Amino acid sequence: MQGRKILFGVTGSIAACKAATWVSSLVQEEAQVTVMMTEAATRFVTPLTFGALSGQQVYTDMFSTDAEEIMAHITLSGDADAVLIAPATAQTIAQLAQGMADNLLSAAVLASAAPVVVCPAMNSKMLAHPATQRNLAILKELGYLVVEPETGPLACGEVGTGRLAEWDTVREVLQGLFVEQDLAGQQILITAGPTREPLDPARYLSNRSSGKMGYFLARTARRRGAEVTLISGPTNLPAPPEITLVPVQTAAEMAKAVKEHAENASIIVKAAAVADFRPKNVASLKIKKSTAALQLELEPNQDILASLGKGKVQRPDQLLVGFAAESNNHEAEGRRKLEAKQADLIVVNDILGKQTGFDVDTNQVIFITQEGAEQLALLSKEETANRIWDKVIALHKSKRG
Numbered sequence: 590m591q592g593r594k595i596l597f598g599v600t601g602s603i604a605a606c607k608a609a610t611w612v613s614s615l616v617q618e619e620a621q622v623t624v625m626m627t628e629a630a631t632r633f634v635t636p637l638t639f640g641a642l643s644g645q646q647v648y649t650d651m652f653s654t655d656a657e658e659i660m661a662h663i664t665l666s667g668d669a670d671a672v673l674i675a676p677a678t679a680q681t682i683a684q685l686a687q688g689m690a691d692n693l694l695s696a697a698v699l700a701s702a703a704p705v706v707v708c709p710a711m712n713s714k715m716l717a718h719p720a721t722q723r724n725l726a727i728l729k730e731l732g733y734l735v736v737e738p739e740t741g742p743l744a745c746g747e748v749g750t751g752r753l754a755e756w757d758t759v760r761e762v763l764q765g766l767f768v769e770q771d772l773a774g775q776q777i778l779i780t781a782g783p784t785r786e787p788l789d790p791a792r793y794l795s796n797r798s799s800g801k802m803g804y805f806l807a808r809t810a811r812r813r814g815a816e817v818t819l820i821s822g823p824t825n826l827p828a829p830p831e832i833t834l835v836p837v838q839t840a841a842e843m844a845k846a847v848k849e850h851a852e853n854a855s856i857i858v859k860a861a862a863v864a865d866f867r868p869k870n871v872a873s874l875k876i877k878k879s880t881a882a883l884q885l886e887l888e889p890n891q892d893i894l895a896s897l898g899k900g901k902v903q904r905p906d907q908l909l910v911g912f913a914a915e916s917n918n919h920e921a922e923g924r925r926k927l928e929a930k931q932a933d934l935i936v937v938n939d940i941l942g943k944q945t946g947f948d949v950d951t952n953q954v955i956f957i958t959q960e961g962a963e964q965l966a967l968l969s970k971e972e973t974a975n976r977i978w979d980k981v982i983a984l985h986k987s988k989r990g
């Protein structure tokens with residue numbers, strides 16, 4: 590978001606107070622935010638709030654005689670990278686659908702060449718009314734990006750659809766505007782997180798994977814236009830917006846889910862830390878301290894990546910990316926896995942480094958392909974995810990000749 594110029598339009602919904610926190614988040618990410626408000630919006634939150642949070646003048650009046658504001662309805666959107674209308678009332682949606690320009694906000698949107706993101710928020714009956722539905726359909730037809738409202742408790746006391754979308758969802762939509770849609774048309778399957786192998790109803794064997802790398806892969810792929818299915822072991826991370834999340838617990842469940850979804854995928858990225866072994870016997874009741882055997886008998890789990898590699902004989906167009914979490918001989922281990930699992934790319938992580946591997950926000954990886962090895966710098970996991978997609982796109986192109 591850094592340096593992005595966002596023209597932020599606020600309208601007269603009870604959800605206007607949420608817009609204040611969104612402005613704050615954008616400013617924290619070093620975006621330049623200019624707020625314009627309808628007259629109704631100023632009844633809910635004062636322009637002073639938005640002025641203080643954005644550090645910029647707030648525009649409310651089309652007919653202001655202040656020299657700087659006289660042509661604001663035209664100039665405001667002039668250099669905007671995106672216009673965000675949030676919350677968008679039924680009234681403003683109707684105005685925009687009709688191309689009306691009878692207040693500063695609607696005139697500024699008409700005068701804008703930038704993409705416009707509209708986030709409706711209203712009572713569920715207002716939303717369901719055919720007039721509102723028709724107006725939203727018109728907006729989509731005109732090329733506006735409508736972020737669908739969510740279902741839940743509404744300010745009016747009812748429960749229904751009409752809640753302003755979550756900031757995380759809208760932020761992803763905005764981010765998508767600023768990146769090339771170079772994964773559009775790809776169906777990507779990603780696995781993430783650890784697995785849990787039960788011992789008894791209270792205990793399990795697992796590992797330190799946080800799922801962060803896989804979740805950033807899912808977010809960045811979606812942003813770049815892909816359709817994403819994320820098969821995830823248990824993590825503490827919020828579900829990335831606009832993707833299909835398939836939660837699993839054990840390696841066996843993960844293997845089953847991968848099998849079900851692999852066929853439709855053009856790209857598969859196995860970032861999950863799947864347990865290699867599981868307890869041979871799972872007790873149906875909690876094992877008592879006094880009766881516990883001190884030796885644990887394990888049996889191997891299925892190697893999901895290797896079985897996918899074998900399947901590639903039937904799907905030569907499918908690109909397979911594996912991860913190798915290694916504590917020594919990184920490159921040699923990566924190369925061994927590339928061959929053994931018939932993958933197109935192995936991303937090797939160092940799990941002993943303080944800033945790499947499990948549960949940290951940074952990573953330093955080595956790409957291993959048939960062409961050779963490539964060491965990346967220490968990067969955020971988000972940036973690492975983007976570099977992985979750059980590499981995948983290059984491999985995809987060379988594969989198709």
Ligand SMILES: Cc1cc2nc3c(=O)[nH]c(=O)nc-3n(C[C@H](O)[C@H](O)[C@H](O)COP(=O)(O)O)c2cc1C
Nearest residue numbers: 600601602603627629630678679680681710711712
């Ligand atoms: C307490 C209160 C809450 C309101 N919340 C909403 C809302 O969430 N969505 C909506 O479309 N209208 C809502 N309205 C009605 C709008 O404020 C009204 O239609 C107004 O004309 C919208 O003008 P604007 O689109 O120019 O901001 C609310 C009105 C009141 C009094």
